[in-house]
Amino acid sequence: MAIRVWDYLPEYGTERDDIRDAVETVFSSGQLVLGRSVAGFEQEFAELHGVAHCTGVDNGTNAVKLGLQALGVGPGDEVLTVSNTAAPTVVAIDGTGATPVFVDVREEDFLMDTRLVEAAVTARTRALLPVHLYGQCVDMAPLREVAARHGLKVLEDCAQAHGALHHGELAGTMSDAAAFSFYPTKVLGAYGDGGAVITSDDDVQQSLRRLRYYGMDEVYYVVTTPGHNARLDEVQAEILRRKLTRLDAYVEGRRAVARRYEDGLKDLTGPGGFQLPVTAEGNEHVYYVYVVRHPQRDVILRRLEEQDILLNISYPWPVHTMTGFAHLGYAAGSLPVTERLAGEIFSLPMYPSLPRDMQDRVIEALRDVLTSL
Numbered sequence: 001m002a003i004r005v006w007d008y009l010p011e012y013g014t015e016r017d018d019i020r021d022a023v024e025t026v027f028s029s030g031q032l033v034l035g036r037s038v039a040g041f042e043q044e045f046a047e048l049h050g051v052a053h054c055t056g057v058d059n060g061t062n063a064v065k066l067g068l069q070a071l072g073v074g075p076g077d078e079v080l081t082v083s084n085t086a087a088p089t090v091v092a093i094d095g096t097g098a099t100p101v102f103v104d105v106r107e108e109d110f111l112m113d114t115r116l117v118e119a120a121v122t123a124r125t126r127a128l129l130p131v132h133l134y135g136q137c138v139d140m141a142p143l144r145e146v147a148a149r150h151g152l153k154v155l156e157d158c159a160q161a162h163g164a165l166h167h168g169e170l171a172g173t174m175s176d177a178a179a180f181s182f183y184p185t186k187v188l189g190a191y192g193d194g195g196a197v198i199t200s201d202d203d204v205q206q207s208l209r210r211l212r213y214y215g216m217d218e219v220y221y222v223v224t225t226p227g228h229n230a231r232l233d234e235v236q237a238e239i240l241r242r243k244l245t246r247l248d249a250y251v252e253g254r255r256a257v258a259r260r261y262e263d264g265l266k267d268l269t270g271p272g273g274f275q276l277p278v279t280a281e282g283n284e285h286v287y288y289v290y291v292v293r294h295p296q297r298d299v300i301l302r303r304l305e306e307q308d309i310l311l312n313i314s315y316p317w318p319v320h321t322m323t324g325f326a327h328l329g330y331a332a333g334s335l336p337v338t339e340r341l342a343g344e345i346f347s348l349p350m351y352p353s354l355p356r357d358m359q360d361r362v363i364e365a366l367r368d369v370l371t372s373l
């Protein structure tokens, strides 16, 4: 049987009754849009994070976009982020009319190099958008200092970091607002699309509510500033409520897979050779993806594919090199670490219900390939 980096069917096998009950709960509730399930999920997700507000939206891309807009980002502004992220981070910036500006990342853990941020700030910079990549947090203290010095807003992209801790603080609670995705592959995944923005700022919250509802005040039906239709679906919200109660177990399951990979592969690592994920100081990783590195990545992927182990790359092309962002004017070589990593990284299968025998097959096959290179 082929092994893929992600598969939700083993989980559905054990959660089927609960998921079906969630669907039935909504269908029989009499309220199919913005009903009890969205409101309930928003309250529970905010409580989990110890923040005042949560707004459920239709996906993670719109969570980033509406989050930025609610923080005042718009045409003419610049937003600082990284290029080794899921393209939607940058598509969302573009969607506000603002210009994305990229800083390079750290060689060790692939996270935003916060030492480079202040030099990239201009008179047009409006916000910083750190991406908690692969399941661990960007170093937030230096970012907050730069933001305070220059009067910038900070939005955390938490699409890959549900439940991740940074010096004891939950991802999403260390800035003005934070965007989450509940795309099915994510650490907290729906059975379809979903997203949310959390904040403790009442004004930001008010803007978010209008932005997801046409730009309308829900009570008076008057558009103040034209917005979007970006509502979280009621069925997905009910499924997410059920799954939220199991978030700790999902994270623990991912960490157990990570430990097994580490135990099975660490003796093969070496400088300039094979590398396992490095958890930065103060972080508790949730392993949205398990990203390893080797200079002969493409050979390894081909050899594993021959054994029906189908790995992937998160992400093969840095966003600044994509044709759709050519107008930003980044030349090849402008983000050297980001570009080098893109040619060497690859992801091992990672999800909490990944069967043990599959984990072992991956470890054995990878050991064979690595020792034969």
Ligand SMILES: *Cc1c(COP(=O)(O)O)cnc(C)c1O
Pocket (backbone or CB within 6 Å): 059, 060, 061, 062, 064, 085, 086, 088, 089, 131, 157, 159, 160, 181, 182, 183, 193, 194, 195
């Ligand atoms: C998945 C993801 C998004 C987009 O989420 P969608 O729900 O797919 O729109 C944004 N940013 C990052 C870092 C992501 O991983």
